Every structure is written in structure tokens, then in C-alpha cells.
Amino acid sequence: MTDRPRPRSLRRRLIVQLLLFQAGILIVLGTAFVTYLVRASESGYLLDPKFTEVVSRAVLRDPGGSLRLQETDELVELRKDVPDLWFIARSDAGEIVEAGEIPDVYRQLAQHLDRITFADIRDTVEPFSLLAIVRRVTGPAGDFVIIGKGGRLSTTYALVILANLLVIPILVLLAIITAIVIPVIVGRSFSRLALVAQEARTIDVVKRGYRLPESDVPSEIMPMVEAINGALQRLDDGYERQRRFILDAAHELRTPIAILQTRLAAMPSDPFRTRLQNDAARIAGLAEQLLDMQRIDREQTHFHPLDLVALCRTVVADLAPLAIATGYELSLDEPSRAVMVIGDAGALERVVANLVQNAIEHSGGQGKIDVIVDASGTVEVADDGPGIPAAERENVFAPFHRLHPRDHGAGLGLSLAREIAHRHGGQISIVDQPRGGACFRLMLRLAVRETTVA
Structure with a gap:
């Protein structure tokens, strides 16, 4: 005999499908964010924040206290990545250090950097690309303001920022909420089925005529409940036909048994008659027991x-x-x-x-x-x-x-x-x-x- 296959859990299937749906939504949202960052990087909407950090560490003071530009490894690497790199660094005392081919308009603006601490300079036409930035920084040479054009934000770095600041927290939060809420929702949805199952366990031969409740049952499960109630009705009908047959048969037996007992009583008394009378009494007792069983089953x-x-x-x-x-x-x-x-x-x-x-x-x-x-x-x-x-x-x-x-x-x-x-x-x-x-x-x-x- 082969083992019956283990029934598949509808609750587990629903939970898995809902979790997969949530994962699909997150993938779509993540793809949309990545696409936005890539396009923003390509159009110049975003500027690599490493630019100002590298420049702040490359601006130093010589033994005489004057500002000078140190060709650090970071600055050399940045020049390789951004061939058109340029910048101007101006101290609070008006000292200036510059590098690269600086457009004249920005050279003039450098004279007024003491009045600016933060700015994004963009094009006047779409897509309004970021042309230069102004940032106030602190480095080994002290405080000063930098204006310049660095590299665009790389896609890899943008993805790292997105993962750290947005995607990972959202994923963790949604995972926690999903793990808690979805089983609760599914469990509440199946609570009515649990009540129906509990009612079904109480049905036995004594509670004939009882049916499973059909109120508040999900429409997907209603055909099964109706089929079970139909089966119970057919069983009740069959049981009633069998009960009626036994009752009628027991009633029909009483008359011939009574006639048999009367005829035996009229026979001469001997051991054979006694044995026959005992047998007839046993048959009569069985007929009465059948009637008693039906009375107990039928009467209140x-x-x-x-x-x-x-x-x-x-x-x-x-x-x-x-x-x-x-x-x-x-x-x-x-x-x-x-x-x-x-x-x-x-x-x-x-x-x-x-x-x-x-x-x-x-x-x-x-x-x-x-x-x-x-x-x-x-x-x-x-x-x-x-x-x-x-x-x-x-x-x-x-x-x-x-x-x-x-x-x-x-x-x-x-x-x-x-x-x-x-x-x-x-x-x-x-x-x-x-x-x-x-x-x-x-x-x-x-x-x-x-x-x-x-």
C-alpha cells in the first residue's frame, strides 16, 4: 500500500505567493531608482562628493604660511578620471589656489567666494545640467571655499548610496512588516474554515440532521461545504430508510413469534417443547431489542x-x-x-x-x-x-x-x-x-x- 501524499497547505501557498509579490514590487521600485540615478549621473544632476574632499586634502600651507597645491595620490587619480577637472580654492584671507582650465566667468566669481558658502551652478536650458559647485570645507590648511567642476557621480557609488540610505532600510522594514502582517491576515481569512472544521468534528450518528454552517464561508470554499452538506443529507436519508426497514421487520416478526409461542404452549410438556420455547423466547427478545433500539433512536x-x-x-x-x-x-x-x-x-x-x-x-x-x-x-x-x-x-x-x-x-x-x-x-x-x-x-x-x- 502506497503512502497517501501529504496535502498541500493552502495557507502556506498564499503566504509564499504574497511574499513573492512583495519581492517583485521591491525589484520594480529598485530598478526605477537605479534608472533614475544613472540618468541623473549622466545628465550631471549629481556630482561626486569625493571631489571636494580630495581638493581639501590637497590644499596645504608651505613653511611660510602660504597656500599651495600638493599633488596627492588622490588628486592624481581624480585627474585621470576627470580630464577636464578644474577648481579654485579661496581662503578667508583672500588667498587663492587653482588648477585646470578655469572658464573666465568662474574666475571672476572666485573674487566673491567669501560671500558664498554653498551653491549649485546649473545650465539655463534643459536638462539643467550641473556645471559647477561651491562648497565651504575644512582641511589641513584651514577653512576655505572651493568652486569647481568635479566628476559626475559614478553608477557604482550611486548604487552604494541608494542601498545604504534607501533600499536596505526599506527592504528590512517591509520584510519585518510582511513576516508579521501577512500570516495574521491569512490566518484571519482562514478562521471561518477552522470553525467549519470544528463543527464537522461534532457530527456523529446521534446528531443526524445537523449541517455545516454556510454563513460567512468564502465563496471559493462554499461549493465544498455545500457538497459535504449534500453528502450528509444523503447519508441521513439512507440511515432513515434502513431504520424504517428494521423497524418494520421487527414489527412484522412479532405476530408470527406470538403465534409460534401460542402453539408451543399447546404442545405436551416435555424437554423438547422447553427447548423450543426457549428458542422462541430468544427470538422474541431479539425482536423487542430491535424495536427498543429504534425507539431510543427515534424518541426524545x-x-x-x-x-x-x-x-x-x-x-x-x-x-x-x-x-x-x-x-x-x-x-x-x-x-x-x-x-x-x-x-x-x-x-x-x-x-x-x-x-x-x-x-x-x-x-x-x-x-x-x-x-x-x-x-x-x-x-x-x-x-x-x-x-x-x-x-x-x-x-x-x-x-x-x-x-x-x-x-x-x-x-x-x-x-x-x-x-x-x-x-x-x-x-x-x-x-x-x-x-x-x-x-x-x-x-x-x-x-x-x-x-x-x-
């Missing part, structure tokens, strides 16, 4: 406080002749006061009667059968028979289960008894007892006594 049981001791007295009195005739001693051990429980008297009588009849049927035709009522709302039916192995104690509650191949089977008695007990909020189990036989324990809810405060 009415619960009210009742005396468990009185109920067990009635059952023991009714079954005492059968037990004695079969070879058993039937006794009732009861507390000195009433034990009030919540339940339906007729249904609980069938439970105790089924337990006693089971002991009569399977205890070997001799010994003692004790019905023990406890003040805690517990009834035990113990016998001196061979007992039930621990491995079979759950199986005997299955309909028509045979503990041994030659047994007649338990019919529906124990299955019916457990079903009635469950509907009363109780339970039936098989426990050990010192004398070794079978011991069935019925546990019921005690009635809450009402007290009046004067």
Missing part, C-alpha cells in the same frame, strides 16, 4: 429524578422466576435509603434487565447473580460464571458479538444497554471481582437535591 427520552433502588427492586422481582427456573440464586443488595438519579424509568429498567438477562444466559446455569446498588448511583450485576477476558471486555458490547464460537451471542442487549447509558450521561464497563465471574458496572448521574432556605 424524558429525564426526571427517580429512585434507582426502587427501579432495581422491580427488575429483580420481574426476573427472579426466570433466574430461579434456570438454576440461579438472584439477590439484591441495596442501601438503606433511596438513591435518586436523573433518567427515564423505562429506559433504565431495560438497561438493568438486559444486564441481568445477560448473566442468566452466560453464567453456566448455576451459581449466584447479585444486583448491587450503591449510594453513588452505581449498579453492579455480578455472577459466578467463567468471566470475560480483559481483551474481550469492549468487544462484548458490539451487536451479536460471540465470546465463544458455540455461544448464541449477546444479541443487542449489551449494545442497547450501553447506548441508553450514554444517552443518560452514564457509562457501562466490565470490572474485576474477587469471586472471578463477570461484573457489569452501570454508573449514572445523581439527581441534585433542591434545598429551601427559610
Whole structure:
């Protein structure tokens, strides 16, 4: 047998797709920013900030205190990158150092640099390219103002600036927000499905007629919910047809069984007639059990406080002749006061009667059968028979289960008894007892006594 493939998680798929969408948006935005920086660099919108830094470190003072230009390695490298490099450096005292082919208009402007600390000089026509800059800097020679034309901002350097100042912070922020928000949004979107799944887990044979809620279900999931509800309806219809068939069959069996019992009673008394009467009684009991199962399934049981001791007295009195005739001693051990429980008297009588009849049927035709009522709302039916192995104690509650191949089977008695007990909020189990036989324990809810405060 091959392993069933693991179902794919719709939630995980949605989260991954949303994250991929976010990544695509970031790629598009990043491409747009890079394109802008490249075009800005090519058109001269941006100027390399290294230009003023290199010049500030190249302007020094000689031993006499005059400004001079030192051909530093940085300046030599800058000249290679920018062949048309030019600049003028003017100190606060009016000292000037210059380099490159300086346009006349800027040479005249240099005389007034003491009045300017920052400026961008652009062309008068589009794309308004940056022609020169004015910056006030501080270097080894002190404070001075530089006017000049350096290199355009390189694409690589622009990308570094963009990554450090814009892209990386945005990526980190969006990643954090996405990792937190998207799972929350997807989880809330699937919350209704979780409620539907929780409702589905509560559906069983007892809650027939119940359907999955269709309100507030996403339209994509609605066809599946409707299909499940349709399947539940078909199952209910099939179960109802089967229930009706069993009920009708059990009713139809009652008449021929009654006729058979009447004819057997008219026969001469002998061991053969007794065996036939026992067989007919067993068939009649099975038919009644089928009817009881259908009544329990169909009718709404009415619960009210009742005396468990009185109920067990009635059952023991009714079954005492059968037990004695079969070879058993039937006794009732009861507390000195009433034990009030919540339940339906007729249904609980069938439970105790089924337990006693089971002991009569399977205890070997001799010994003692004790019905023990406890003040805690517990009834035990113990016998001196061979007992039930621990491995079979759950199986005997299955309909028509045979503990041994030659047994007649338990019919529906124990299955019916457990079903009635469950509907009363109780339970039936098989426990050990010192004398070794079978011991069935019925546990019921005690009635809450009402007290009046004067």
C-alpha cells in the first residue's frame, strides 16, 4: 500500500505567493531608482562628493604660511578620471589656489567666494545640467571655499548610496512588516474554515440532521461545504430508510413469534417443547431489542429524578422466576435509603434487565447473580460464571458479538444497554471481582437535591 501524499497547505501557498509579490514590487521600485540615478549621473544632476574632499586634502600651507597645491595620490587619480577637472580654492584671507582650465566667468566669481558658502551652478536650458559647485570645507590648511567642476557621480557609488540610505532600510522594514502582517491576515481569512472544521468534528450518528454552517464561508470554499452538506443529507436519508426497514421487520416478526409461542404452549410438556420455547423466547427478545433500539433512536427520552433502588427492586422481582427456573440464586443488595438519579424509568429498567438477562444466559446455569446498588448511583450485576477476558471486555458490547464460537451471542442487549447509558450521561464497563465471574458496572448521574432556605 502506497503512502497517501501529504496535502498541500493552502495557507502556506498564499503566504509564499504574497511574499513573492512583495519581492517583485521591491525589484520594480529598485530598478526605477537605479534608472533614475544613472540618468541623473549622466545628465550631471549629481556630482561626486569625493571631489571636494580630495581638493581639501590637497590644499596645504608651505613653511611660510602660504597656500599651495600638493599633488596627492588622490588628486592624481581624480585627474585621470576627470580630464577636464578644474577648481579654485579661496581662503578667508583672500588667498587663492587653482588648477585646470578655469572658464573666465568662474574666475571672476572666485573674487566673491567669501560671500558664498554653498551653491549649485546649473545650465539655463534643459536638462539643467550641473556645471559647477561651491562648497565651504575644512582641511589641513584651514577653512576655505572651493568652486569647481568635479566628476559626475559614478553608477557604482550611486548604487552604494541608494542601498545604504534607501533600499536596505526599506527592504528590512517591509520584510519585518510582511513576516508579521501577512500570516495574521491569512490566518484571519482562514478562521471561518477552522470553525467549519470544528463543527464537522461534532457530527456523529446521534446528531443526524445537523449541517455545516454556510454563513460567512468564502465563496471559493462554499461549493465544498455545500457538497459535504449534500453528502450528509444523503447519508441521513439512507440511515432513515434502513431504520424504517428494521423497524418494520421487527414489527412484522412479532405476530408470527406470538403465534409460534401460542402453539408451543399447546404442545405436551416435555424437554423438547422447553427447548423450543426457549428458542422462541430468544427470538422474541431479539425482536423487542430491535424495536427498543429504534425507539431510543427515534424518541426524545424524558429525564426526571427517580429512585434507582426502587427501579432495581422491580427488575429483580420481574426476573427472579426466570433466574430461579434456570438454576440461579438472584439477590439484591441495596442501601438503606433511596438513591435518586436523573433518567427515564423505562429506559433504565431495560438497561438493568438486559444486564441481568445477560448473566442468566452466560453464567453456566448455576451459581449466584447479585444486583448491587450503591449510594453513588452505581449498579453492579455480578455472577459466578467463567468471566470475560480483559481483551474481550469492549468487544462484548458490539451487536451479536460471540465470546465463544458455540455461544448464541449477546444479541443487542449489551449494545442497547450501553447506548441508553450514554444517552443518560452514564457509562457501562466490565470490572474485576474477587469471586472471578463477570461484573457489569452501570454508573449514572445523581439527581441534585433542591434545598429551601427559610
